[in-house]
Amino acid sequence: MDQCGAKLNKSTVSISECRSYTLHEVQSAVEKSLDGIGGIQSFVKPGDTVLLKPNMLQAKSPEVFITTHPAVVEAVINIVKDAGAVPMLGDSPGGPARGMERFWEITGFADVCKRTDTQLVNFEKSGIYEFERNGRTYRVARPVLDADVIINMPKIKTHGLTKFSCAIKNIYGVIPGLQKTEYHKLAPKPSDFAEIIVDVFALSKPHLNIIDGVIGMDGMGPSAGNPKEIGVIVASDDAVAVDSILCHYLGKDPMEVPTNRIAYEQGLGEASIENINVLGEFPIVDAFKWPLNVAGSIEVVPSFISRALMKLYYSRPAINPDLCTNCNTCVQSCPTDAILEKRPTPIFEYERCINCLCCMEMCPEKAVFDDKNSIYRFISRFSGSD
Ligand code: SF4
Ligand code: SF4
CATH class of the missing domain: 3.30.70.20 (Alpha-Beta Plaits)
Known part of the structure; x- marks a missing residue:
């Protein structure tokens, strides 16, 4: 859908077709998506430190499509460097993160960072900042908030508890170690847990979101589902708008996803489809399977x-x-x-x-x-x- 001519004050989501993980095709798609929202220069200045936050849920190879693909990471690194800024990459996996090097190696991030001379940061060892929000205490990895710019790089996936895992949920990985699972104790219901996710998102709000939607995951994501070809790279400065528009195109009312609804209600972004300016075409995706939740x-x-x-x-x-x-x-x-x-x-x-x-x-x-x-x-x- 192309809605050119929409009002300038609308949140913009920019979509580019991308049918493979070859670096050339991915980088072209990322650049095209960024062009729709003003180019990388709108977000990154020469000399900035830029924290790239991919999805590194598990130590799994890119071929099982649980983690952000390294080709997307490499494309964004190249673009950030071309803008004269200094990229670094970090995430905290979902469970016990013993031996972070193993996660970096298996996901392909170590190889990319070595080739591009990009620093890998270990959130488990780099210290924390502590915050209160909505009566709860959160500990966020220091490198996330020390960076001048945060670029959020999720993969499009379903989620057994919160239904959808993309831009908002991906930021939850800024919490180091098993504190992430500790928060589940406070939140047995999906909407309670979604409030915690949104708190973390609000404390570490990304400046830019670049989404790996080439091959996502449907069914019982975010790790036990099935790879699903979608064929897009998506960019926006509004994570709530990205998640909402993707849910909409994949057949789910954005307001049924608690992270979208809560973030929207808290004024953290746009979730109303008619108020989102969409650039580019979203492909027809057959029979995308949502989890039972x-x-x-x-x-x-x-x-x-x-x-x-x-x-x-x-x-x-x-x-x-x-x-x-x-x-x-x-x-x-x-x-x-x-x-x-x-x-x-x-x-x-x-x-x-x-x-x-x-x-x-x-x-x-x-x-x-x-x-x-x-x-x-x-x-x-x-x-x-x-
Ligand atoms: S159920 Fe899975 S995580 Fe648990 S012990 Fe067996 S293989 Fe390991
Ligand atoms: S609380 Fe239940 S569902 Fe959650 S990790 Fe433990 S056994 Fe699994």
Whole structure:
């Protein structure tokens, strides 16, 4: 859709077609997207330090499409350097981040940064700034806020808890270490957790968002879903507008995604489709699969009741023993210590489980699955949610 002629005060989202991860095609697409919002010079001045924040959820190769593709990272590094600025790259993975070098190597970021002489920063070791927002305390990695410019570089993915993971959710990785999973304890419901994500986003608001939408992920993202060809690079200075317009094009009302709704209500960006100026064409994407988001079904229930209801109605995580390698990443990722180390596979203590799905998100073998009980199956058959 091309809506040229829209009012200048609208948020602008600039879309470019990109059908492969060859560096030449990606860089052309990134440059074209940036041209639509004034070019890199509108965001970066010579001598600026620029923190690139990709999605580095797990130590996984680019070929499984969980992390931002290194070709997109390299293209943005080249563009930032051409503008006379100094790029650096950092992110904190979703679970225990022992041996950050392994994450950098496997995701392809180390290779790109070596070739382009770009600094990799380890958020787990670089200190924090502490903030209060909405009565909660947050610790943000220092390099994020010390940089002159933050460029947010997510991948388009679904999310089992918050439905969508892109520009707003990607900023959650500025929280170092397992503090990220600790926040799940405070927020068993998706909307509660989305408030925390939006708090972090507001404290570390990116100046520019460049989205890897060449191959995204649908189904049970952000790590256990399926690669989905979308074929775009997207740029905007408004993360809320980007996420909202992408949800809209992928068949989801942006207001059904709690991070969009809450960020919009807090005045952090535009989520109203008619108020977003879209440049470029978004391709037709067949049968994009959204996650079930079972936790969303009890949004109407007070948080203190939600845990009890989960036992009666909710689906719950379980482990496929044929896939489990007993690596214990799920044990270390669980914010409520609801998973115990056992052989041949860990076991769940469901009375402590808050259904945050971190274990499913972090399992490197896709061994954790959504085990629905019969009540859930019965109700979902009539509600059409399954
Ligand atoms: S379920 Fe996954 S994360 Fe947990 S021990 Fe097995 S392989 Fe590791
Ligand atoms: S067992 Fe899994 S879903 Fe339950 S609280 Fe722990 S990480 Fe979250």
